[in-house]
Amino acid sequence: MIYLDHNSTTPLEPAVLEAMLPFLGGRFGNPSSAHRLGSEARCAVEEAREKVAALVGVEARDVVFTSGGTEANNLALNAALAARSAPTNANRSIRVVTTQIEHSSVLEPLAHGEAIGTRITRLPVDAEGRVTADQIAEAVGGDAVLVSVGWANNEIGTLQPMADISAVCRARRVPLHSDSVQAAGKLPVDARLVDLMSLSAHKLGGPKGVGALYVRRGIAVTPLLRGGPQERERRAGTENVAGIVGFGQAALLARVEMGEESARLVRLRDRMVAAVTEQIDNAYVIGHPYRRLPGHLCLGFSGQEADAIRLLFALDDAGIAVSSGSACSAHNAGEPSYVLTAMGFDTIRARGSLRVTMGRFTSDEDIDRLLVALPEAAESLTSIASHAGFGVRQ
Numbered sequence: 001m002i003y004l005d006h007n008s009t010t011p012l013e014p015a016v017l018e019a020m021l022p023f024l025g026g027r028f029g030n031p032s033s034a035h036r037l038g039s040e041a042r043c044a045v046e047e048a049r050e051k052v053a054a055l056v057g058v059e060a061r062d063v064v065f066t067s068g069g070t071e072a073n074n075l076a077l078n079a080a081l082a083a084r085s086a087p088t089n090a091n092r093s094i095r096v097v098t099t100q101i102e103h104s105s106v107l108e109p110l111a112h113g114e115a116i117g118t119r120i121t122r123l124p125v126d127a128e129g130r131v132t133a134d135q136i137a138e139a140v141g142g143d144a145v146l147v148s149v150g151w152a153n154n155e156i157g158t159l160q161p162m163a164d165i166s167a168v169c170r171a172r173r174v175p176l177h178s179d180s181v182q183a184a185g186k187l188p189v190d191a192r193l194v195d196l197m198s199l200s201a202h203k204l205g206g207p208k209g210v211g212a213l214y215v216r217r218g219i220a221v222t223p224l225l226r227g228g229p230q231e232r233e234r235r236a237g238t239e240n241v242a243g244i245v246g247f248g249q250a251a252l253l254a255r256v257e258m259g260e261e262s263a264r265l266v267r268l269r270d271r272m273v274a275a276v277t278e279q280i281d282n283a284y285v286i287g288h289p290y291r292r293l294p295g296h297l298c299l300g301f302s303g304q305e306a307d308a309i310r311l312l313f314a315l316d317d318a319g320i321a322v323s324s325g326s327a328c329s330a331h332n333a334g335e336p337s338y339v340l341t342a343m344g345f346d347t348i349r350a351r352g353s354l355r356v357t358m359g360r361f362t363s364d365e366d367i368d369r370l371l372v373a374l375p376e377a378a379e380s381l382t383s384i385a386s387h388a389g390f391g392v393r394q
Helices: 014-024 036-056 070-083 104-115 133-139 162-172 241-279 305-315 327-332 338-342 365-380 386-387
Strands: 063-064 095-099 119-123 144-147 176-181 197-202 209-217 283-285 296-301 353-357
Touching: 014 241, 036 063, 036 209, 036 241, 063 070, 070 104, 070 144, 070 176, 070 209, 095 104, 104 119, 104 176, 104 241, 119 133, 133 162, 144 162, 162 176, 209 365, 241 283, 241 296, 241 365, 296 305, 305 353, 305 365
Parallel strands: 095 119, 095 144, 144 176, 176 197
Antiparallel strands: 063 209, 197 209, 283 296, 296 353
16 A cells, blocks of 8 residues: 555654564553652653654753643643633633634634633635734734644645744734644744644654643643643643653654655655646645645645545555545545635535645655556546546546
């Protein structure tokens, strides 16, 4: 199987598995225990913390390990949402500013907060999926307690102008959170631009079930889990030592190889864009043409949007794994994408996109196979496209 769905999850790096194995066997100690096995585990956790912190340019003590990006996002938002219920804020308006295209693990907690009285401003994006610093500046008023903007969108790959957004938030003295799960490890991400940053191991060659939240010193977080002193009392519970060790090793590899790997993926991506748009009449790129993740390509097919899931299955039959939109919303594959809808797509066009995402093990030969199979699959779909006169160029 040719795997081109790396933004859903990445294969576990062999070096990461090797680093994890001892902690799945003989080095099984609890990091909170005072004996030698416990001390070994504690040292391993702290070494991994340093590696994760180095990936995003911050100090290790400011990194909180979580069960993944979803928990990290919820932990980041929790303090702002909890502020509404504080007695001192009983008569005060509390507001969070975000965008309409954030990951569901940001939008759903905010919707819950809205139901209990927190005001949420969801900013629109342009046709390429970007928000501007001017929009942020206009939206942030005296009642804003947090701005949350993802560094890169998981569905379309578009990057946000985080340095400009950061400058606005710093000038207004409003904390800034960024869901950077998709961006970290794929391009330089400087956590010092934000106050809170969410990360996930399995998006950069690490194991599933472990993530992290960077918390700038002086920013208070309200724990989601209570009952222990772990993570400086910001996240209770015995640490997932093997997972954390794997996260650390994956972060180290990503930091060392990022420059060369990003350039390679951009070359493969641009090659794909040129070939697909040349071979398939109705193919178009969704999102920003170049301000996007290096190995990310989101494609639409005019007149065939309703057939996106059939196209995915046709490629799967050909031995190629891709995604239709966001993996997190695969169970709603027949519904219009809220990301594409926010970008101005009508309900028919918003139903179908093909997400091709590459990673460290993607080769030129893999792309060769895709560039044969995709036109063949598109040509075989005759529903709307056959009546509209679209098809594969001869």
